Amino acid sequence: MHKFEKSDATSLSEMVLADIVSADTVTEYFLDCVELREQSIKAFVSFDPSRVRAQAAQLKKSHAKGLLAGVPVGIKDNYDTMDHPTRFYSPIYDDNCPSRDAHVVSLLRQAGAVIMGKTHTTEFAYMHTGPTRNPHDLDRTPGSSSAGSAAGMAAGFFPIALGTQTAGSLIKPASYCGLYAFKPSYGLVSLEGVKPLAPSFDTVGWYGRSVRDLALMAQVLIPGFPKLNHERNFRSFGFCRTARWDQIDEDVAKALEAAVEDLRSAGHQVSEVLLPEEFAAVFDDHLLINDCEGARSFSKELKMHPDKLSVELLAMFERARLTTWEQESAAKRRLARLAPVLEEIFRPFDAVLGASCGSVAPLGLEVTGPSDFCKFWMAFGLPQINIPLGRPAGALPVGLQVVGGFRSDCHLLQAAEQIDAVLRNGKHSATSTIV
Amino acid sequence: MHKFEKSDATSLSEMVLADIVSADTVTEYFLDCVELREQSIKAFVSFDPSRVRAQAAQLKKSHAKGLLAGVPVGIKDNYDTMDHPTRFYSPIYDDNCPSRDAHVVSLLRQAGAVIMGKTHTTEFAYMHTGPTRNPHDLDRTPGSSSAGSAAGMAAGFFPIALGTQTAGSLIKPASYCGLYAFKPSYGLVSLEGVKPLAPSFDTVGWYGRSVRDLALMAQVLIPGFPKLNHERNFRSFGFCRTARWDQIDEDVAKALEAAVEDLRSAGHQVSEVLLPEEFAAVFDDHLLINDCEGARSFSKELKMHPDKLSVELLAMFERARLTTWEQESAAKRRLARLAPVLEEIFRPFDAVLGASCGSVAPLGLEVTGPSDFCKFWMAFGLPQINIPLGRPAGALPVGLQVVGGFRSDCHLLQAAEQIDAVLRNGKHSATSTIV
Numbered sequence: 106m107h108k109f110e111k112s113d114a115t116s117l118s119e120m121v122l123a124d125i126v127s128a129d130t131v132t133e134y135f136l137d138c139v140e141l142r143e144q145s146i147k148a149f150v151s152f153d154p155s156r157v158r159a160q161a162a163q164l165k166k167s168h169a170k171g172l173l174a175g176v177p178v179g180i181k182d183n184y185d186t187m188d189h190p191t192r193f194y195s196p197i198y199d200d201n202c203p204s205r206d207a208h209v210v211s212l213l214r215q216a217g218a219v220i221m222g223k224t225h226t227t228e229f230a231y232m233h234t235g236p237t238r239n240p241h242d243l244d245r246t247p248g249s250s251s252a253g254s255a256a257g258m259a260a261g262f263f264p265i266a267l268g269t270q271t272a273g274s275l276i277k278p279a280s281y282c283g284l285y286a287f288k289p290s291y292g293l294v295s296l297e298g299v300k301p302l303a304p305s306f307d308t309v310g311w312y313g314r315s316v317r318d319l320a321l322m323a324q325v326l327i328p329g330f331p332k333l334n335h336e337r338n339f340r341s342f343g344f345c346r347t348a349r350w351d352q353i354d355e356d357v358a359k360a361l362e363a364a365v366e367d368l369r370s371a372g373h374q375v376s377e378v379l380l381p382e383e384f385a386a387v388f389d390d391h392l393l394i395n396d397c398e399g400a401r402s403f404s405k406e407l408k409m410h411p412d413k414l415s416v417e418l419l420a421m422f423e424r425a426r427l428t429t430w431e432q433e434s435a436a437k438r439r440l441a442r443l444a445p446v447l448e449e450i451f452r453p454f455d456a457v458l459g460a461s462c463g464s465v466a467p468l469g470l471e472v473t474g475p476s477d478f479c480k481f482w483m484a485f486g487l488p489q490i491n492i493p494l495g496r497p498a499g500a501l502p503v504g505l506q507v508v509g510g511f512r513s514d515c516h517l518l519q520a521a522e523q524i525d526a527v528l529r530n531g532k533h534s535a536t537s538t539i540v
Numbered sequence: 541m542h543k544f545e546k547s548d549a550t551s552l553s554e555m556v557l558a559d560i561v562s563a564d565t566v567t568e569y570f571l572d573c574v575e576l577r578e579q580s581i582k583a584f585v586s587f588d589p590s591r592v593r594a595q596a597a598q599l600k601k602s603h604a605k606g607l608l609a610g611v612p613v614g615i616k617d618n619y620d621t622m623d624h625p626t627r628f629y630s631p632i633y634d635d636n637c638p639s640r641d642a643h644v645v646s647l648l649r650q651a652g653a654v655i656m657g658k659t660h661t662t663e664f665a666y667m668h669t670g671p672t673r674n675p676h677d678l679d680r681t682p683g684s685s686s687a688g689s690a691a692g693m694a695a696g697f698f699p700i701a702l703g704t705q706t707a708g709s710l711i712k713p714a715s716y717c718g719l720y721a722f723k724p725s726y727g728l729v730s731l732e733g734v735k736p737l738a739p740s741f742d743t744v745g746w747y748g749r750s751v752r753d754l755a756l757m758a759q760v761l762i763p764g765f766p767k768l769n770h771e772r773n774f775r776s777f778g779f780c781r782t783a784r785w786d787q788i789d790e791d792v793a794k795a796l797e798a799a800v801e802d803l804r805s806a807g808h809q810v811s812e813v814l815l816p817e818e819f820a821a822v823f824d825d826h827l828l829i830n831d832c833e834g835a836r837s838f839s840k841e842l843k844m845h846p847d848k849l850s851v852e853l854l855a856m857f858e859r860a861r862l863t864t865w866e867q868e869s870a871a872k873r874r875l876a877r878l879a880p881v882l883e884e885i886f887r888p889f890d891a892v893l894g895a896s897c898g899s900v901a902p903l904g905l906e907v908t909g910p911s912d913f914c915k916f917w918m919a920f921g922l923p924q925i926n927i928p929l930g931r932p933a934g935a936l937p938v939g940l941q942v943v944g945g946f947r948s949d950c951h952l953l954q955a956a957e958q959i960d961a962v963l964r965n966g967k968h969s970a971t972s973t974i975v
Contacts, residue, residue, distance in 0.1 A: 201639055201640065202639050203638070203639050203640075204636055204637050204638050205638075208736075208837070208840060211840040211844075212839065212840055215840065215843050215844065292739055292740055292833075294836075295739065295837050297736045297837070300732060301643075301730055301731070301732045304730065304731070327836065328835065328836050328839040329832070329835065329836065329860070329861075330865075397764070401728075401729075401730060401762065401763050402730050402732070404647065404763040405643060405646040405650060408650050409646075409650065425764070426764075430764065430765075430766050430947075430950070433947075434947045437946075441879065441880070442880065444876065445876070445877065511872075511873075512868075512869045512872065
């Protein structure tokens with residue numbers, strides 16, 4: 106039953122390609138995991154074991170050779186899929202059955218992945234939460250909006266999964282659920298077939314069981330992505346608290362500072378990064394742009410089905426209504442002017458470290474906590490990685506965020522691989538992703 | 541038969557809303573226009589008069605009250621539509637019937653517009669051309685890629701139409717076909733349901749029969765777009781030749797310079813704008829990024845159906861294959877650094893004028909000429925308008941391009957309205973859009 110519990114997607118596909126195990130053996134294992142815990146987790150909004158088995162059988166028959174041969178994957182329900190309805194957790198789209206797969210779903214299929222099902226998102230990947238529970242504590246949120254993909258990862262339903270991020274929708278659930286996550290640079294991955302929220306920020310991202318899984322997915326989903334050179338030696342990191350450090354829980358701060366100590370003990374230089382004061386406005390600028398763009402993105406739903414929208418979404422429309430065109434333009438202009446300043450700040454470092462979230466997963470399923478430590482970097486489209494920190498038995502996960510310069514995605518993945526290796530051998534070893 | 545030949549969308553909707561004419565009377569007129577010339581123009585890839593009549597009858601019955609009540613519209617075939625197949629002029633998508641409308645198609649329907657049909661695009665809005673002919677001269681291209689929308693406009697099949705632009709796909713056909721066209725600032729209009737080509741540049745745009753039509757469409761497609769204040773007085777314009785002025789045909793240069801003279805005679809200041817030398821690299825940087833992003837966008841089609849792609853698209857893949865990750869990053873970085881420089885250059889002016897194209901529509905249907913004068917501004921996401929210049933009887937259309945600062949879309953439309961009024965009263969009056 107637990108034979109693939111420790112296997113990451115990379116080793117699973119290697120075993121399938123080497124005919125050590127078959128795609129259907131792998132699939133049956135993960136179907137068993139779903140069977141065991143889905144009733145309490147509620148990761149899936151659409152799941153059909155027969156369709157999963159049909160894919161595995163087809164792969165076995167055709168001796169699939171892709172980079173993800175036989176690897177089960179969870180797909181957030183804001184990606185169009187031909188073989189599952191696509192509902193965005195909105196009653197408006199109860200009957201929506203897309204005619205084509207989203208771009209990245211096509212690429213996953215071509216690489217031999219097995220689509221396990223559609224995972225719960227919040228309404229339109231915004232704030233109104235679904236029924237999904239955090240496998241580490243069923244009374245807590247898994248985070249939002251990639252809730253089902255993150256909870257399904259933590260429950261062991263699949264070793265890789267797709268999410269999206271506009272503010273903190275990928276990294277926050279990774280932090281709360283103890284997952285490796287990668288949000289590439291803005292614009293690198295096609296959003297074809299993904300319902301837009303705030304197009305200035307919307308980005309495809311994914312979960313894996315290791316940093317190398319995150320890189321493997323990058324190879325599949327970003328054609329032409331440079332190959333990782335595992336021999337590189339990274340030395341110099343920044344540590345950036347941002348203007349919201351006062352919102353960090355003491356336990357989280359301690360865990361992050363311990364990780365920094367582990368890195369220093371291993372011979373790495375970690376320097377405090379102090380941002381100019383003007384960066385304190387970034388949080389509000391992100392919110393404002395998100396509101397205005399979101400209101401435009403869902404304007405047709407507001408006109409046709411105002412009664413079917415959540416109070417959270419209606420509040421966004423109301424904030425957008427009170428924001429002027431000039432205010433939105435000014436916010437965009439401020440971010441555009443700060444971007445090259447940040448680029449210079451990042452230049453001396455191989456990566457910049459910080460918090461993924463200010464707290465562990467909060468109690469309750471309806472509110473998922475602020476995304477400030479994620480959206481600060483989202484405002485500039487920078488690539489972000491969550492590395493789950495080690496923790497005592499029974500403690501809730503805490504994530505270390507590792508951020509790179511714009512389009513330094515490959516470099517960042519390499520740096521994260523090295524950081525992860527240090528932390529797993531340090532006093533504070535990184536955790537398994539499965540609970 | 542010709543009763544609505546001179547009516548723009550704004551006046552048509554006003555007449556429908558005031559019950560002066562009914563939606564079906566308007567529709568029948570435009571259906572007659574299609575009947576008369578479509579066989580030689582080939583604007584439509586999907587057209588069904590019965591579906592058009594059904595929409596008009598429904599609008600009449602429900603006394604539709606939208607801003608585009610009863611106004612026929614052409615939709616480029618790279619927008620998803622529920623009631624027409626969406627084929628992108630690619631045999632891969634012969635049977636593609638989307639489950640939902642693209643965002644802007646929904647907004648058009650909500651505003652009371654009548655979808656006339658899907659108009660020809662080049663393959664995936666890139667370079668491989670379709671059968672559409674230029675109504676001004678059937679032996680000439682209408683331009684690409686929004687070929688069917690532009691030709692249909694010039695042939696009088698509809699008074700407004702949707703296009704898209706990544707390099708020059710909207711403005712070039714407008715210039716060749718003698719149309720008013722508006723490409724808003726990058727990111728303003730939702731691309732949901734539009735097949736991506738190069739996401740850093742892809743933008744929704746449209747044609748109309750007047751500048752006020754362009755503004756009316758902005759009101760419909762950009763919720764929250766500021767209202768035009770027709771009383772503003774614009775005085776100061778730039779005139780920018782860019783580094784490609786040596787590619788301008790003499791007749792085009794003369795027409796543009798005559799328009800500038802008209803503006804000066806009417807009391808406007810038009811100053812020559814000289815760009816720093818580093819801007820000469822923008823053309824190649826746009827091409828390089830377009831190639832790399834295009835190759836990523838169509839990577840799934842390349843993998844699954846390489847035999848069904850055009851030689852033009854395969855050449856793009858080949859160029860992308862020979863481009864390194866670092867070259868693409870460097871190109872993006874150069875554009876990001878030049879954007880604020882350009883912003884400063886634009887600051888003294890209400891708008892910057894220039895050429896839309898270096899020539900009139902070339903002979904032949906397979907090649908549509910360079911898009912340099914369009915893509916230069918696309919590289920920075922600036923809003924662009926084409927104003928058709930007046931011309932002697934029988935002469936081919938020439939377009940004046942009017943460009944604004946980023947997100948100065950409303951200001952730009954107002955400036956264009958004033959420029960257009962001057963030109964229509966000047967020695968070189970602006971042309972009708974219908975031939």
